Amino acid sequence: MFGVHSEVKSQPVAIEPKTPYEIRFVDVTFQLSDVARYLLSQEIAYLDKNPHIKQDYLEKLSLYLPVIDPMIRNAGVPEDFKFLSVYSKFQKSVGLVSVLEPGIFWCMDNAKALDVDLEINRIVDERKHLTLATAGALVSLKRNNILYNSWGSALFAHIADRSVIKTLDIGKKWNGNKFIVLDSPAYSSLIHFLAFKWVMERDWPGFRPEVHRIVYEYPYGKGKSLNLIGADLQVEPKDLVESNKWLKVNLVPDRKSTVIVVIPSSRYHEIRKLSELSRNLGISGYESGFPVLKETPAYSKGKGGVFYKINDKKGIRADFCDSHVTLAYKSDLSLKKFLDYNEMTEKDVTTVGQVYYLQEKNGKAKIPFHIVKEGETIWYISQLYGVKMSTLLDFNRMDAVQRLQHGRVIWLQKKRSKKRPVEHVELPKEEITFPEEEVVAAAEQEQVIPVEKLVSEAQKPAEVKPVEQKPADQKVIEVVKETPKEVKPVEKPKTEETVTVIKQEPKKEVKPTVAEKKPEPKKVIEEDIPGSEISDGYIYHIVKQGETLYRISVNYKVSVEKLYKLNNLKSNTIEIGDRIRVKPI
Secondary structure, eight states, rough: OOOOHHHHHSSOOOOTTSSOOOETTTTTEEEEEEEHHHHHHHHHHHHHHHHHHHHHHHHHHHHOOOHHHHHHHHOOOOGGGGGGGGOOOOEEEEEEEEEEEETOSOOOOOOHHHHHOOBBBBBBGGGGSSSHHHHHHHHHHHHHHHHOOHHHHHHHHHHHHHHHHHHHHHHSSSSOOOOEEEEEEEGGGHHHHHHHHHHHHHHHGGGSSOOOOEEEOOOTTTOHHHHHHHHHHHHOOOHHHHOOOOSSSBBBBBSSSOOOEEEEEEGHHHHHHHHHHHHHHHHGGGGOOOOOOOOOOGGGSOOOEEEEETTEEEEEETTTOOOHHHHHHHTTTHHHHHHHHTTTTTTTOOTTTOESSSOOOOOOSSSSSOOOOOOOHHHHHHHHBBBHHHHHHHTTTTSSSSOOOTTTTEEEOOOOTTOOOOOOOOOOOOTTTOOOOOOHHHTTTTTTHHHHHHHTTTTTTHHHOOOOOOOHHHHHHHHHOOOTTTTOOHHHHHHHHHHHHHHHHHHHHHHHHHHHHHHHHHHHHHHHHEEEEEETTTTEEETTTTHHHHHHHHHOOOHHHHHHHHHTOSSOOOOOOOOEEEOOO
């Protein structure tokens, strides 16, 4: 590996005159012998002759430094170490320097990673996670500085194997020294890094990235696949894979690790909004931690009652026999003020256990969105987050209080843009536990299920299930009414009679029955999910502004992967007006 060193001794070698004789690193000055200076000049020349490699390093520094610089400062580690974050050469022995696996930050070998509790297994390699690796590396560097009493020694100990440090006796030779002579190829990894640092510092001031990008840490990826995260944030999955090499599988594990998303800086605010929306999918009310309650006896006026701080406002809990009159009395408020604070009238009934406000509610919530669950109202959401009803109506462009559809996205912090359509997320019913295909089948057979129970729980479903036509359901009901006494004692004649009716109907009315059957789901789909239609035996969806593949997959209860296959998609990029095939009828 170091055959060059023998050539240096046997014959003169040209060294670039601009090559420095010494390089300062934090509190140490590294002085270079002719051999070390030659190796330094060779490494500098290599970077200068390969501008694409140098450009790649500068791009990475431009992207990652805004994230890691604050971490370095907070850890009390010198700024000079920032260049180590994207460096990858590691010295395995006195005579061998190699390049670590692509994607590893901070030149972390396995041993050092395990020392600072970074996980490396079949699922993750946290050396390749930007912030996790940075946190681990900073701990390792601080330990080395304490051990060797020198930041220069701490650097070399980090980029070389422990056997190298032991062989060269760095602990004794360099301990506390401010001037260190590098006079042998045995220090190659250190010399190479000093060359890298010298080039980066020289070219960094004049560097301007072609596209200004930033790192966004997506915190809500737990349990999601990169495909779904990409669809929800409108980011290409392949880009997520590239920026998350720490993941060896496609599913984010059940831990607090963030997903690294690299985006143009112009998309930052958009990504934040999409991120918060994805966080709130399926989260409602008490599941999201609202209202925030804290029992506060200090609010008591000495007239009874249990008092709370609710969403940073004064509140009182309604107990048995309480009404708005008694609650107002216990709170030492006029009835009018109590009703006004809670946006109620004298006709409204209080609910036991509900905490009511004793102060005016806020102008916005602490989270941006709420997903409506079955039975929820604007008043309920207003009480949940402590936001005035009038404000919620304004934010969501509602003219008056209206019945809220299950799954509707309610804006809680600002007004929905006119250009952005009302968004719905079809959340699963809590009582449903069987697969989605069965959910759809059950929904289509709502009229049949009661008939099955009326006739026979043991045998009737076999006859009714294959016939889903609503006209047929009416015939079955008529037969049951005509022979109510014969249902229990004689089931075979009953079955035959029912089958006879069923057989006659399809023969005469097969086409009308199908025609009558199919428009029904179309009508339901159009009401629940605007932009859907039926054609060629499939349900189609016309893409509206702001919609993503993930949103469509949730609304129609299909997987993103299925949408990819049905539409032969190569990426998750969709545009307004695209006609997406969702699923067969």
